[in-house]
Amino acid sequence: MQHTVIFKPSGYQGRANHSETILALARRLGVGIEAPCGGVEACGKCKVRIESGDSLSPLTEKEKTFLTDREIENGYRLACCTEILGSTEVFVPKESLTKKQVILETGRERAVPLKPAVKKYYLKLARPTLEDYRDDVSRIIDALYDSGIDRANEIIIDYTVLCALPAVLRQNSWRVMVTVWHDREIVAVQAAQNEGMYGISVDIGTTTIAACLCDLTTGEVLMRNSLMNSQVKYGDDVLSRITYCMNEDDGCRQLHKMIINDINVLVEHLTRAAKIDSENVIEMVLVFNTAMHHIALNINPEYLGCAPFIAAVARPLDIKARELGIGIAKGGYVHCLPIEAGFVGADNVAVLIAQQPYRQDEIQLVIDIGTNGEINLGCKDWLLSTSCATGPALEGAEIKCGMRAAAGAIEKIAINPATLEPIIKIIGQEKGDIKPIGICGSGIIDAVAEMFKARIILRDGRFNKEIQHERVRKSADGRFEYVLVWAAETGTEQDIVVSQKDIRAVQLAKAALYAGAKTLMQKKGVTRLGSVILAGAFGSYMNKENALLLGMFPDCDLDKVTVVGNAAGEGAKLALLNVKMRQEAAEIARRTQFIETAAEADFQTRFYEAMYFPHAKDSFVHMQKMLSGLFKDHSSGGGSL
């Protein structure tokens, strides 16, 4: 038995199987409903309003914990809990819709000389005769040697290129453009006028896939684009994806297909917008964390998910795009940057080649903030790295009013310490009247830091009970929250608040980063940082002063703290443009010493101390003035959290 269901306001319509949940149907139809928990009734984000039809499964106890009485009265349900038993009209409120994200695609650019893996050769071949009866391939290879490729190189030809070769040569009257990969494999033979040669670098994040189309004859970036990793449906973090691969038959292949499809969508968008033929995209470079690396390559990541966290393969790989199902040139390769260890991926290697801490005289801390944080410490003589689970709080996820950095998200916040009234900046507000609907990652950091500066919260993260202000109130669960925007001024008609739980999530995230950095510093007896690089797709919106004030990283001169954007994507682009960067990446991946922080005896203590703002014990000389003002009035730390 099937039932007709209409989703509003999109108007998507479909047939639900009897007892299918609203979320399951929405996924089938491609209606984007947020479900950061993966649809396991754990996050309460997938609220929808039933507009007509009453043949639904009864309200569950779980739903009652996530929905207010008012919401229940107004017909709200959780899409993941509600089974469809008859025809229904479902309204998906704005805050439940998957948002098109504002993703910071550019990292701080580093100039490299252009030296791509592929090179095009224009060949004007002698027509064969009864006397010169060389085969087509020999005719081309002889001409390539004449064009300057070292005769010591044995040149082979891609199988698919070979299959098409006789017709291509003759249709083009023996004048062709031949693309050679690493001076050793013919990967394309095209019409002579086909001068374009392009490459795409892709940074596959847990949440976001960002791609960059480059002209490999000029080194120019032609276009960037990004989209949300379709796997987000199956949970926000790496572990939920790994779990899916472990538990579902064929789960890894399903997720693999989703990534490949996302990549192909990006390839199509980029090539269509730039008006180039995807057959002229000759190479692709991929960077990813280890779980995305494995899934993208269709390698089950299950052993990454449990100790001792072993990767299937760490070294760089060159795989034919067609073996992965990626729609670039038939003979083209996908180069995967190497990964370092079970939890330090190719994305971190890409950050390293983009930032090059291993060339610094001073000791540099490079943090790449994502759902997983990667932390690197080093200088020209040595380099350590580790990874920590920061959770998605710093990306605005698993936060009560959190959202991704999309239009309507509060991205910057200041709180007047005297009035406790906030000033907010909303993404997209410069383009016209827009009401806030949630808080994104940089907003959360600002919110917590500003609440700390305004003494709304204490060093240990708890609300200051002495504050009497209408914006500071107790929520239904009896815990404090701060009202950032009143319902009347929001796009959701509900208050946007920062809860005690949200603050805890930020504390856990920043404590993980801090403790990780500290562990690396103590390994090498480092007591002072020369400089700090904060990278991440969310990084460059970040207020570095607030980040330091919260203690996201150990004390450092703010002038030596740099917020860069998507350094991983930048590293991927560098590897696309210059093969020496690939060698550098392979070398760095080998050379970098991976520290498994979980194996460190005093990590728990270090983590606990780092829960305080900015830290229970460590001094922050560069924040002294501000902190001394604060601590004068604050009840000091050291109490229980």
Place this chain on the structure above:
Amino acid sequence: MQHTVIFKPSGYQGRANHSETILALARRLGVGIEAPCGGVEACGKCKVRIESGDSLSPLTEKEKTFLTDREIENGYRLACCTEILGSTEVFVPKESLTKKQVILETGRERAVPLKPAVKKYYLKLARPTLEDYRDDVSRIIDALYDSGIDRANEIIIDYTVLCALPAVLRQNSWRVMVTVWHDREIVAVQAAQNEGMYGISVDIGTTTIAACLCDLTTGEVLMRNSLMNSQVKYGDDVLSRITYCMNEDDGCRQLHKMIINDINVLVEHLTRAAKIDSENVIEMVLVFNTAMHHIALNINPEYLGCAPFIAAVARPLDIKARELGIGIAKGGYVHCLPIEAGFVGADNVAVLIAQQPYRQDEIQLVIDIGTNGEINLGCKDWLLSTSCATGPALEGAEIKCGMRAAAGAIEKIAINPATLEPIIKIIGQEKGDIKPIGICGSGIIDAVAEMFKARIILRDGRFNKEIQHERVRKSADGRFEYVLVWAAETGTEQDIVVSQKDIRAVQLAKAALYAGAKTLMQKKGVTRLGSVILAGAFGSYMNKENALLLGMFPDCDLDKVTVVGNAAGEGAKLALLNVKMRQEAAEIARRTQFIETAAEADFQTRFYEAMYFPHAKDSFVHMQKMLSGLFKDHSSGGGSL
């Protein structure tokens, strides 16, 4: 509109489209009806008898030329000419059925040391720990270096092997059997008990595909098998296949799929019979003529079919079996031996490495007889080769009562010069009572040579008009024929005869071989052959004295003439067992000088002279005694043919 058609005696039944020919339906259903001409109404071999149903297209003029009045009366039609217009029962007579051939699979074996491209390593790997967190691939590669692979070799891993690797390692408790190809690529990782390592060599002929399964750990030949090239349906010779590829949309891919399917059938037969897992077949070596080479690799062979006869690729190739759709180990390779030129294929190169004329002190002629003849002349200092179109007569095709070397075929013939009565030997007769149904290749050579010795035919191939004998008569077309077996004694209830046209076909074939050999000899001023090798899947049944008497090759001491079997298949096997043979093949393919006989000014004259038995002018000192006896009575040559 469709019609039900039943084929007898097989019982195959199917639905014909209105106006579909019987031959087209038979092909769709897999009913093997002989059609050497490819179904273009040119050979008259596809005779069938209509048993019931009269809704058929009317008898064509073409059919009338191929069918006797008696046959027409009895309901015979040509399957290629007859369109189905209603339900029908069709009887396919024995002589029209595609025969399962007796194929000579073994060549003269040459012993080589075992040195295959693949090697298995038993690895007992250290379990990973938090301290030893090497990735799976590095763990294996480190162990391979420890097992003796040169550390200078960069080892890569096949993509499909990588995908399965984590599970395989853990399911087998880190004890695995790793197969490495050329000490540089991991092509299989299996359970430790998986010690078997096999390879298959395949000789893809225009007519026959012969395969040989070898144990690559011992060098032993485990099993051989062969089947008819399914493409035979589309015509007997290379040119008809090339034409099909040129004229049909998707024709090349269709024929390609047929070859791949044939190979997979052989792989399945061999592995099932030998009780081994096809995943343990790690490598395959292919040899073929150039047209089969191209079609097997899905490269359109159209440019091979017209001057200047250029191949797409000549050098040796290593292609992943899975790219070709061949069902051996997922990571395994197919090695294709190099081809020499447009009409001299890898099969000839295989013959050369099996026979090694390039290591002889004396000058050796190596002829590989097939639908195309390959002729090689050389010694340790030089090697020439050429190719000639012999036509299928020497294989028993396009001969009035010709057939392939299958049960019921007359394979040996002697004619008593006094009585002109024949003595015949039939394939399969040792197994019981069997009646002859046709003449195969070796029988045709015997027949013509014996008729010449019995003076039934003259030096120029014409019938001797002075003979008065019931077996020598005029056929319906007014030309002479010799009755080899009377209808009453045959399995077809029709006389088996040798016609004037058959003799002409043999003359054309042998003249092509002779003129080709002579051209090569004159290139190098060679007047006497040191030795002759006659190779071919049909070769070792051949009576070498009769072959010399007919002048299939220039005069040579009969003691120095050797008939070998399928030397091409033998060469393929050698290349499978020893990689040095591949290097030798590549070197020989480069070194051998190809002579395009069509480009030689006096080739026509040479060809014309070679039409005589044994030759118009050349002396045959080793046949002197027999010939002088014959020529005494014969009207001498030199007359018009």
